[in-house]
Amino acid sequence: MSTRRKRSSSRRWLDEHFQDEYVKRAQREGFRSRAVYKLDEINRKYGLIKPGSIVVDLGAAPGSWSQYCVSRVRPDGQVVALDRLAMQPLSGVTWLQGDFREQAMLDELLAVLAGHPVDLVLSDMAPNTSGIKAVDQPQAMDLAELAVDFAQRCLRPGGDVLVKVFQGEGFDKLLKTLRADFGKVCVCKPSASRARSPELYLLARNYAHR
């Protein structure tokens, strides 16, 4: 893409961003990202986040989902957040920085959990998209599959996972995996998720260990 075209598309993105109702609302309500309203819509409908829950938030930066969760799991719950980017600390959130695809990061997360079964795994992880579907789709599905593997390993029986996926290759296979191990699986497209984005969220509830 030429520099001039790149500049005009980033200007368009900025204009759209500052006009966006969810961006304005997040600023008003003190959330770090408009993404919080995706989780809020799903949580209002399904009642996922409860006082006392242990929640793992994968792909957590800048931190709006963790902000949302920490106030709902208090006083006895725990939120463990992970991202490869740095995140400003949040009171009540245990924060880990690193690439979730790396074994060392998984080991660190497991060490923090210290064998406590997890009630809810959230994954809003998304690759830096190139706009080339053949590149973006496998990367997005890889992250979603890793989040589901982690959920299968750490959830308590009856626990839930909410994972961002891109529609396309690999989606049906992941849906099938979730349907085999969970009592109920729903496909969610919250209103705050832009219509042009291929993202969807899979919510799998009531984990049954095989």
Ligand SMILES: C[S@@+](CC[C@H](N)C(=O)[O-])C[C@H]1O[C@@H](n2cnc3c(N)ncnc32)[C@H](O)[C@@H]1O
């Ligand atoms: C859409 S943002 C998450 C927004 C977040 N839910 C919030 O409410 O603020 C996606 C995040 O996934 C993270 N991510 C992507 N790949 C990752 C990886 N391999 N390991 C850890 N984090 C990753 C990105 O760094 C980015 O911060």
